[in-house]
């Protein structure tokens with residue numbers, strides 16, 4: 001299985017290629033790969049882009065409130081609020097709205113696909129891996145996006161919201177997939193620890209630690225870079 005070079009650095013590309021070769025032999029069970037979504041699979045943050053859209057349409061002031069919550073409490077409070085902002089929309093309306101935001105953001109260049117990631121996912125699937133996406137954005141948002149990478153929506157684990165009679169409720173229906181919550185969700189939903197994890201932020205810290213092979217998109221966070229050095233994670237400058 002040959003992985004396209006794309007914009008990977010030589011050492012990251014070689015490392016990923018070696019990993020694919022190593023795990024392409026017959027194994028007792030399929031290796032699991034987990035990818036954070038925002039700023040890992042794509043350039044940009046679709047969860048925040050949807051929130052900005054909701055600020056102009058359904059919930060004026062929600063962006064300021066989100067930023068205030070992140071600042072005053074903890075990002076987990078902000079992320080919960082961000083996901084719950086979809087509450088009140090039907091599942092169908094939410095999907096339409098999310099796809100409109102994705103299209104608009106891509107057209108404006110504020111969100112960009114990363115074909116290298118899509119190619120890596122396909123190379124993994126073709127080599128017998130199970131590929132999952134684990135995001136701290138609302139699950140319906142990334143479930144709408146994943147098929148554009150030809151990934152099944154049900155392989156996305158995100159912040160799950162309760163649904164009543166087809167209407168999304170402003171209430172979480174599962175663990176907050178943030179930091180250790182990502183690992184807890186992997187344990188609950190996949191039931192196997194990942195062989196490979198990719199991420200870009202402290203949100204992904206525990207998930208990256210849970211895998212023997214990890215890839216960090218480096219945004220200059222000292223804690224993550226220290227961990228990357230001591231654990232031998234591949235470090236990729238953002239595309």
Ligand SMILES: [Mg+2]
Pocket residue numbers: 036037038039040199200201
């Ligand atoms: Mg991210």
